[in-house]
Amino acid sequence: AQSVTQPDIHITVSEGASLELRCNYSYGATPYLFWYVQSPGQGLQLLLKYFSGDTLVQGIKGFEAEFKRSQSSFNLRKPSVHWSDAAEYFCALIKAAGNKLTFGGGTRVLVKP
Amino acid sequence: GAVVSQHPSWVICKSGTSVKIECRSLDFQATTMFWYRQFPKQSLMLMATSNEGSKATYEQGVEKDKFLINHASLTLSTLTVTSAHPEDSSFYICSARDDGGPGNTIYFGEGSWLTVV
Numbered sequence: 001a002q003s004v005t006q007p008d009i010h011i012t013v014s015e016g017a018s019l020e021l022r023c024n025y026s027y028g029a030t031p032y033l034f035w036y037v038q039s040p041g042q043g044l045q046l047l048l049k050y051f052s053g054d055t056l057v058q059g060i061k062g063f064e065a066e067f068k069r070s071q072s073s074f075n076l077r078k079p080s081v082h083w084s085d086a087a088e089y090f091c092a093l094i095k096a097a098g099n100k101l102t103f104g105g106g107t108r109v110l111v112k113p
Numbered sequence: 114g115a116v117v118s119q120h121p122s123w124v125i126c127k128s129g130t131s132v133k134i135e136c137r138s139l140d141f142q143a144t145t146m147f148w149y150r151q152f153p154k155q156s157l158m159l160m161a162t163s164n165e166g167s168k169a170t171y172e173q174g175v176e177k178d179k180f181l182i183n184h185a186s187l188t189l190s191t192l193t194v195t196s197a198h199p200e201d202s203s204f205y206i207c208s209a210r211d212d213g214g215p216g217n218t219i220y221f222g223e224g225s226w227l228t229v230v
C-alpha cells in the first residue's frame with residue numbers, strides 16, 4: 001500500500017529565511033503528488049501538484065517543490081518565508097489510477113519575527 | 114482556481130439532534146467527493162468517499178448509519194450527522210475531485226466546525 005511520510009512534525013524558521021519541508025513517499029509507480037497548506041481553523045488550500053514532466057514544480061505563494069524519483073521525495077521549498085506562511089503543511093499522493101488522497105502526518109511551520 | 118464551498122462553517126447543535134453539512138463544487142463537476150474528520154493537531158481522517166448517484170463507500174470503523182452521505186448531483190454532497198453526541202464534535206472537511214481537470218486534482222472546502230452540546 002502507498003504511504004506518505006513527513007519526517008518533521010514542527011519546523012521553526014525566522015521570517016525572511018528559507019524553508020524546506022520534507023516529504024517521502026512509498027509507492028510502486030510514480031504517483032500524483034500534492035502539497036496543501038492549512039491555516040488554523042480552515043480548510044486545505046492546494047499549493048502545487050506534480051503529475052509528470054518537469055520535476056521542479058512552481059506553485060502559489062512563492063512555493064516550489066522538486067520531485068526526485070531516485071529518493072522517492074517531493075520536498076517543498078520557499079526562498080524567503082513571510083509571517084503569513086505559518087500554518088500546517090500536508091504532502092499527499094494519489095495512485096495514478098485511484099481516487100483517494102493519502103496524506104502525510106503534516107508539518108507545522110512556525111515563523112519567528 | 115477551483116472552489117469548493119462548505120456550509121455551514123460553524124454549527125452548534127443539541128445532543129440527540131441531527132445536523133447536515135453541505136459540500137458544493139462551485140465551478141467544476143465532481144463525480145467523486147470525500148469527507149474527512151480532523152481532530153486537533155492531527156492529520157485528516159478519511160471517513161467516506163461519496164459517489165454521485167450511488168452509495169457512499171465508508172472507511173473501516175465509520176458508522177454509515179450515523180454519518181449519512183448523499184451525493185445527489187455532480188456539484189453537491191451532504192453529510193448528515195444523526196443523533197449527534199458530544200464525541201462527534203469535530204472539524205469536518207470535504208473535498209471534491211475535478212472531473213474535467215488534469216490528473217486527479219482534488220480541492221478542499223473550508224471545513225465545518227461541529228460542536229454538540
